[in-house]
Amino acid sequence: xxxxxxxxxxxxxxxxxxxxxxxxxxxxxxxxxxxxxxxxxxxxxxxxxxxxxxxxxxxxxxxxxxxxxxxxxxxxxxxxxxxxxxxxxxxxxxxxxxxxxxxxxxxxxxxxxxxxxxxxxxxxxxxxxxxxxxxxxxxxxxxxxxxxxxxxxxxxxxxxxxxxxxxxxxxxxxxxxxxxxxxxxxxxxxxxxxxxxxxxxxxxxxxxxxxxxxxxxxxxxxxxxxxxxxxxxxxxxxxxxxxxxxxxxxxxxxxxxxxxxxxxxxxxxxxxxxxxxxxxxxxxxxxxxxxxxxxxxxxxxxxxxxx
Amino acid sequence: xxxxxxxxxxxxxxxxxxxxxxxxxxxxxxxxxxxxxxxxxxxxxxxxxxxxxxxxxxxxxxxxxxxxxxxxxxxxxxxxxxxxxxxxxxxxxxxxxxxxxxxxxxxxxxxxxxxxxxxxxxxxxxxxxxxxxxxxxxxxxxxxxxxxxxxxxxxxxxxxxxxxxxxxxxxxxxxxxxxxxxxxxxxxxxxxxxxxxxxxxxxxxxxxxxxxxxxxxxxxxxxxxxxxxxxxxxxxxxxxxxxxxxxxxxxxxxxxxxxxxxxxxxxxxxxxxxxxxxxxxxxxxxxxxxxxxxxxxxxxxxxxxxxxxxxxxxxxxxxxxxxxxxxxxxxxxxxxxxxxxxxxxxxxxxxxxxxxxxxxxxxxxxxxxxxxxxxxxxxxxxxxxxxxxxxxxxxxxxxxxxxx
Numbered sequence: 107x108x109x110x111x112x113x114x115x116x117x118x119x120x121x122x123x124x125x126x127x128x129x130x131x132x133x134x135x136x137x138x139x140x141x142x143x144x145x146x147x148x149x150x151x152x153x154x155x156x157x158x159x160x161x162x163x164x165x166x167x168x169x170x171x172x173x174x175x176x177x178x179x180x181x182x183x184x185x186x187x188x189x190x191x192x193x194x195x196x197x198x199x200x201x202x203x204x205x206x207x208x209x210x211x212x213x214x215x216x217x218x219x220x221x222x223x224x225x226x227x228x229x230x231x232x233x234x235x236x237x238x239x240x241x242x243x244x245x246x247x248x249x250x251x252x253x254x255x256x257x258x259x260x261x262x263x264x265x266x267x268x269x270x271x272x273x274x275x276x277x278x279x280x281x282x283x284x285x286x287x288x289x290x291x292x293x294x295x296x297x298x299x300x301x302x303x304x305x306x307x308x309x310x311x312x313x314x315x316x317x318x319x320x321x322x323x324x325x326x327x328x329x330x331x332x333x334x335x336x337x338x339x340x341x342x343x344x345x346x347x348x349x350x351x352x353x354x355x356x357x358x359x360x361x362x363x364x365x366x367x368x369x370x371x372x373x374x375x376x377x378x379x380x381x382x383x384x385x386x387x388x389x390x391x392x393x394x395x396x397x398x399x400x401x402x403x404x405x406x407x408x409x410x411x412x413x
Numbered sequence: 414x415x416x417x418x419x420x421x422x423x424x425x426x427x428x429x430x431x432x433x434x435x436x437x438x439x440x441x442x443x444x445x446x447x448x449x450x451x452x453x454x455x456x457x458x459x460x461x462x463x464x465x466x467x468x469x470x471x472x473x474x475x476x477x478x479x480x481x482x483x484x485x486x487x488x489x490x491x492x493x494x495x496x497x498x499x500x501x502x503x504x505x506x507x508x509x510x511x512x513x514x515x516x517x518x519x520x521x522x523x524x525x526x527x528x529x530x531x532x533x534x535x536x537x538x539x540x541x542x543x544x545x546x547x548x549x550x551x552x553x554x555x556x557x558x559x560x561x562x563x564x565x566x567x568x569x570x571x572x573x574x575x576x577x578x579x580x581x582x583x584x585x586x587x588x589x590x591x592x593x594x595x596x597x598x599x600x601x602x603x604x605x606x607x608x609x610x611x612x613x614x615x616x617x618x619x620x621x622x623x624x625x626x627x628x629x630x631x632x633x634x635x636x637x638x639x640x641x642x643x644x645x646x647x648x649x650x651x652x653x654x655x656x657x658x659x660x661x662x663x664x665x666x667x668x669x670x671x672x673x674x675x676x677x678x679x680x681x682x683x684x685x686x687x688x689x690x691x692x693x694x695x696x697x698x699x700x701x702x703x704x705x706x707x708x709x710x711x712x713x714x715x716x717x718x719x720x721x722x723x724x725x726x727x728x729x730x731x732x733x734x735x736x737x738x739x740x741x742x743x744x745x746x747x748x749x750x751x752x753x754x755x756x757x758x759x760x761x762x763x764x765x766x767x768x769x770x771x772x773x774x775x776x777x778x779x780x781x782x783x784x785x786x787x788x789x790x791x792x793x794x795x796x797x798x799x800x801x802x803x804x805x806x807x808x809x810x811x812x813x814x815x816x817x
Contacts, residue, residue, distance in 0.1 A: 167660060167680035179683050198459050199452070199481060258487070259494045266495055344484075349491060353447065353480050365483030369452035373654035374676035376454065 159381035190382030228291025276350035449499035451485035498710035538771035551741030552704035554765030582643035585665040608694025621810035702769035
């Protein structure tokens, strides 16, 4: 810009007039530059994982940072391959397609039930007066402070007492409600003006009708946030299914299947297998994220404000 | 689901009544066992499954379910805590003493076939309080992997002593390649510690003996390779572990266990290399043995059946079926010859059985291991002296041993 101004001095005044907009452009370029940089830093590992999952094992080992097949030492090129996927899907001990189904089934059921139970409980704590409400709420919040690992063994013992080990019940029922979700919903319901309910009550609505027809629709932002967290948390949960399942490998969810694939190969990871498994595990979550991106972000900001 | 459960309960109840009513002669029936181990590579998982399937076909009275699990430690902890441990389970020699102390294992050594055939070092790894608890299912040792292409180009032969190893490392450090990869990892340095004639603690684990001239020589040799520029750590080379550095040709030598062999074969098929025994130190040859046994729990419901099964798995026939995969090595000396005929290139690893030391410490020793790793890094980064490092390890180690 300054050189062209020096060559053609007649544009001097004009370029002066343009200066503020140049600054603006520079700022936009800089902002987006930084954003793009960070976006790349975030997305690249995933891109590499996907690209490498379609490469031959020696190729992954030799050229992990290439997005396309590389070349062998003797000059012949490597080719694209589905071998990793074939190996993952055909692993003898693990029924991978079934694990995909299990993950979806468990995540969907848990999400639906959690939305229902958390909002019911949250509403009760927010609006209904009953003896012990304060204590119940305090106990609930108190459980948030207990680190999950402490509950590992007790949880297993309870599931065993119930005879739920190696059944879907153990993957589902314990997750139908969670303290954080109830807390979130309680806070939300308290922010809804009581007058709305009073008006409904005068019109003769029962409490359940009031809850489902009037209150719940107003809580959709909070419910979406909770649903997303529930789905994501259940989808990624490793320890829960690990405790719940003993011999029944047919009920493995994707995180368990993936860990099984990895085995104790230690450092000598079979990358084609692992990357294919990882892509299968991550892809549904990624797709869901892209579809519900807006809700995700709203959800995060919502919990940030209220939670 | 619920319906089928109810039906199952009913069926079980009926079956129980039927069993109770039946004459006692018919009560002798199938014993069901669960063998729990960790999931390993697919080829190993499948091989073990096949061995179990073959056993089940041949032994209708003892039916075994193989349960290979991810995250083994958590799963085992859970199973032991519930009071219903699996009938047979893997025990890593490193965890063995923890389990003995928790009184979780039944000593079954006396009831196995020909236990003198197991290499003494490996039997020793599963012996506590004078009792041989569980038979080693297989083992791995450390050896030196050398890039034969680089060695031939430099006119070098495989090093057999520390001096030769250092000289080779020096000569091969050129053109962006380094002589050897040395991780700041006690599980590797300890082989050199033993090669120098040093030790970590006394035999009874009452006090540390690591602050010795021998240990000093070993630590100096190991860290000098690095400080003099003939060696790099995996992190320096931007790789995850020594095997990867070696596979990529970033170094001419590495010292890893035989698990590196299938890895190199699969992922670096063009690499020209061979394994040789670890070079001998001032006190002679030394290496580390990493081994796992088949444990039977103290609370076993069917100890006789479990022991019979374990005896098969670790007997000549079962162990041959398992180790013929060519990954882990047979723990019975009698299988050595047949195995080497199939896998002659793995001989240096198997030779280690004669002089290998076990990777095993007392419960609570993890803090000391962490300290050693930390001090190794400090010495290699020039922030600690060899003497200072050993004194610090000794101090922390004695604290840990005193608090036992």
